Amino acid sequence: MHHVKQLINGQFVDSNTSEWIDITDPATQEVIAKVPQTTDDEINQAVAAAQKAFQTWRKTPITTRARIFLRYQALIRDHMDELAEILTAEQGKTIADARGDVFRGLEVVEHAAGIANLQIGDFVENVASGVDTYSIWQPLGVCAGITPFNFPAMIPLWMFPMAIATGNTFILKPSEQDPMVTMRLVELAVEAGVPEGVLNVVHGGKATVDAICDHPDIKAVSFVGSTNVGKHVYERASQSGKRAQCMMGAKNHGVILPDANKEQTLNQLAGAAFGAAGQRCMALSVVVLVGAAGEWIDDIKAKAEGLIVSAGKHDKDLGPLISPAAKARVEHLIGTGVEEGASLILDGRGITVEGYEKGNFVGPTIFDNVTSDMQIYQQEIFGPVLCIMRANSLDEAIELLNANPHGNGTAIFTQSGAAAHKFQQDIQVGQIGINLPIPVPLPMFSFSGSRASKLGDLGPYGKQAVQFYTQTKTVTARWFDDEASRGVNTTISI
Numbered sequence: 001m002h003h004v005k006q007l008i009n010g011q012f013v014d015s016n017t018s019e020w021i022d023i024t025d026p027a028t029q030e031v032i033a034k035v036p037q038t039t040d041d042e043i044n045q046a047v048a049a050a051q052k053a054f055q056t057w058r059k060t061p062i063t064t065r066a067r068i069f070l071r072y073q074a075l076i077r078d079h080m081d082e083l084a085e086i087l088t089a090e091q092g093k094t095i096a097d098a099r100g101d102v103f104r105g106l107e108v109v110e111h112a113a114g115i116a117n118l119q120i121g122d123f124v125e126n127v128a129s130g131v132d133t134y135s136i137w138q139p140l141g142v143c144a145g146i147t148p149f150n151f152p153a154m155i156p157l158w159m160f161p162m163a164i165a166t167g168n169t170f171i172l173k174p175s176e177q178d179p180m181v182t183m184r185l186v187e188l189a190v191e192a193g194v195p196e197g198v199l200n201v202v203h204g205g206k207a208t209v210d211a212i213c214d215h216p217d218i219k220a221v222s223f224v225g226s227t228n229v230g231k232h233v234y235e236r237a238s239q240s241g242k243r244a245q246c247m248m249g250a251k252n253h254g255v256i257l258p259d260a261n262k263e264q265t266l267n268q269l270a271g272a273a274f275g276a277a278g279q280r281c282m283a284l285s286v287v288v289l290v291g292a293a294g295e296w297i298d299d300i301k302a303k304a305e306g307l308i309v310s311a312g313k314h315d316k317d318l319g320p321l322i323s324p325a326a327k328a329r330v331e332h333l334i335g336t337g338v339e340e341g342a343s344l345i346l347d348g349r350g351i352t353v354e355g356y357e358k359g360n361f362v363g364p365t366i367f368d369n370v371t372s373d374m375q376i377y378q379q380e381i382f383g384p385v386l387c388i389m390r391a392n393s394l395d396e397a398i399e400l401l402n403a404n405p406h407g408n409g410t411a412i413f414t415q416s417g418a419a420a421h422k423f424q425q426d427i428q429v430g431q432i433g434i435n436l437p438i439p440v441p442l443p444m445f446s447f448s449g450s451r452a453s454k455l456g457d458l459g460p461y462g463k464q465a466v467q468f469y470t471q472t473k474t475v476t477a478r479w480f481d482d483e484a485s486r487g488v489n490t491t492i493s494i
């Protein structure tokens with residue numbers, strides 16, 4: 001049985017713990033490895049190693065730091081097939097989707113390789129006579145990242161490359177449900193030249209997360225995961241004086257106007273609602289059909305029925321959910337939808353996939369006539385379940401969306417520039433797609449979920465991550481060019 005290792009001070013080491021968590025293949029329930037609940041002592045060792053490494057890493061030339069990420073991006077490309085295979089085995093998503101998971105992280109690594117152009121401060125000459133002020137963006141120290149199960153490649157890569165490139169050292173805590181592809185990416189980072197102690201990995205669940213939040217030598221915590229845990233992390237980390245950012249749960253609505261390009265819209269909707277079995281924080285889990293678009297119900301259903309559910313390695317359309325518990329929760333929520341009076345027009349419960357009878361499969365599921373007081377609307381289902389709602393006008397749709405607390409993503413489908421512009425201006429959601437269902441920005445921007453989907457001001461990659469992982473220092477300097485004394489001045493200068 002493979003035991004997942006920790007990375008402490010440049011060494012991949014076994015844990016001394018007596019507590020091990022099973023990693024299972026979600027298509028078969030086969031236990032494929034075990035991951036440790038890292039001990040307190042091991043967490044302290046990792047932080048101490050990171051603290052020590054920071055003393056030299058922060059003074060390492062920025063160009064040296066950048067070049068590591070040039071090598072790293074090449075290594076990730078070279079290992080793309082292997083990474084996708086590991087990811088699919090432990091997470092369940094299709095191979096093509098797993099490659100996408102790795103690729104979207106790779107883009108952040110490429111961005112980190114340009115750090116010398118990103119971590120540039122400001123300079124103003126002659127703020128007073130003969131006086132200049134400049135700002136420098138210095139690393140914070142030891143930073144930490146806590147990641148969810150649903151993007152085990154992309155989300156760790158949102159975090160440690162930017163943190164390390166800006167001169168910090170890092171403690172990563174991957175999801176205990178699928179840490180193996182994350183560990184392979186970490187091995188490649190070490191191979192690319194990340195020095196000992198600069199990147200460390202500890203494992204486990206709540207105990208490790210709480211220890212990270214409390215540790216006095218950790219200066220910042222980046223978290224991605226569910227809303228309840230994110231709130232807990234934000235409060236606990238902030239209370240111990242840390243900078244914190246938490247990207248959390250969502251309920252993303254697609255708004256379809258009757259003038260939308262029908263075939264394109266239906267295809268995009270089906271992909272975004274059911275892809276990755278709905279386990280994406282940017283999944284479109286609610287669709288609001290405006291006016292005559294309400295007649296597209298049968299077409300939406302037909303698209304969903306055409307999707308094939310199978311083990312991820314067969315690369316069909318949808319894989320299994322991450323765990324039996326996740327499957328039970330999704331099926332329970334579908335049950336509440338029926339009880340609360342929504343019309344279940346496609347039921348994905350109880351499907352069997354030949355050869356994978358024990359897999360955590362739920363097929364595409366669609367509810368019509370959903371209202372905002374129902375559990376299936378109020379909760380993030382995180383499964384392949386689409387809720388359909390109606391609105392008489394764009395204004396009514398905007399009002400509905402803005403009344404929902406979440407602000408991760410949304411999309412409008414229309415041929416009208418004026419309608420799209422109104423939507424973009426009035427909608428209170430941080431990431432908007434126009435005829436595009438999952439508008440996650442590339443790293444030249446930053447992930448910009450908002451309202452209940454986020455705590456903290458700054459996003460996890462891109463320009464905002466450079467700010468998150470640095471402290472601005474300003475220097476105001478005067479260099480005397482003559483000996484003339486101006487005498488003692490006891491007033492504030494004007």
Ligand code: NAD
Binds near residue numbers: 209210449
């Ligand atoms: P999760 O909150 O259960 O786990 C996230 C991390 O927190 C894991 O590392 C886990 O070990 C740890 N954790 C779990 N329970 C904890 C507890 N009680 N106390 C402290 N730490 C705990 O999330 P998940 O199920 O792995 O991921 C799915 C969730 O993540 C969804 O809600 C999804 O919307 C969200 N997500 C959000 C974004 C975003 O950018 N907004 C991106 C991806 C996923």
